[in-house]
Amino acid sequence: xxxxxxxxxxxxxxxxxxxxxxxxxxxxxxxxxxxxxxxxxxxxxxxxxxxxxxxxxxxxxxxxxxxxxxxxxxxxxxxxxxxxxxxxxxxxxxxxxxxxxxxxxxxxxxxxxxxxxxxxxxxxxxxxxxxxxxxxxxx
Numbered sequence: 001x002x003x004x005x006x007x008x009x010x011x012x013x014x015x016x017x018x019x020x021x022x023x024x025x026x027x028x029x030x031x032x033x034x035x036x037x038x039x040x041x042x043x044x045x046x047x048x049x050x051x052x053x054x055x056x057x058x059x060x061x062x063x064x065x066x067x068x069x070x071x072x073x074x075x076x077x078x079x080x081x082x083x084x085x086x087x088x089x090x091x092x093x094x095x096x097x098x099x100x101x102x103x104x105x106x107x108x109x110x111x112x113x114x115x116x117x118x119x120x121x122x123x124x125x126x127x128x129x130x131x132x133x134x135x136x137x138x139x
Contacts (some may be wrong), residue, residue: 006048006069013044013052020076028114029076032083036072039126050075051084057137071133072126083109085129095125 017033020026033044033052042054053070060066074083080103086092088106096104100117103110109125111117 006051008053008056008068008070009046009048011046011049013046016046016050016052017076022078024113025076025078025081028081028111029074031114032074032076032081035123036074036126039123040072040130042071045070047073050077052076053084055133057133059137071137072129079112081111081114083111083126085109085126087129087132090128090132092125092128095121095128099125 013033017026017029020029029052036052036054037044040054044052044054047053047070051070051073052075053073055071056068057071058066058068070084072085074081074085084107086104086107086109096102098118099121101112102117111122114122
């Protein structure tokens with residue numbers, strides 16, 4: 001089985017954020033990092049080359065594939081912030097409708113800039129993900 005690319009690293013989160021070239025994206029990354037740290041009570045850690053994650057959990061799929069990943073996280077990508085806070089099985093339509101300008105995928109929320117979204121609704125979405133992770137993968 002191939003080795004997982006996305007695993008915890010020793011790269012300093014502050015250094016990674018400081019290297020984000022776009023000023024708005026860098027500031028937004030700092031704000032999201034502070035919010036997720038406050039809500040999780042966990043220190044941020046780099047996962048792979050570009051994901052800032054909080055906490056960790058072990059998983060095993062029906063196929064037998066297993067690994068470890070951050071419980072919640074985000075990445076300040078070139079085009080947008082990617083927050084790993086959605087679940088395909090969760091009913092999040094109401095929250096997403098109130099969030100503001102965004103795109104979403106199965107597990108990802110894509111935001112161009114934090115000024116485009118309602119901060120309190122984003123916090124609700126993050127808290128809900130933390131609660132689902134706590135229920136599915138108790139510490």
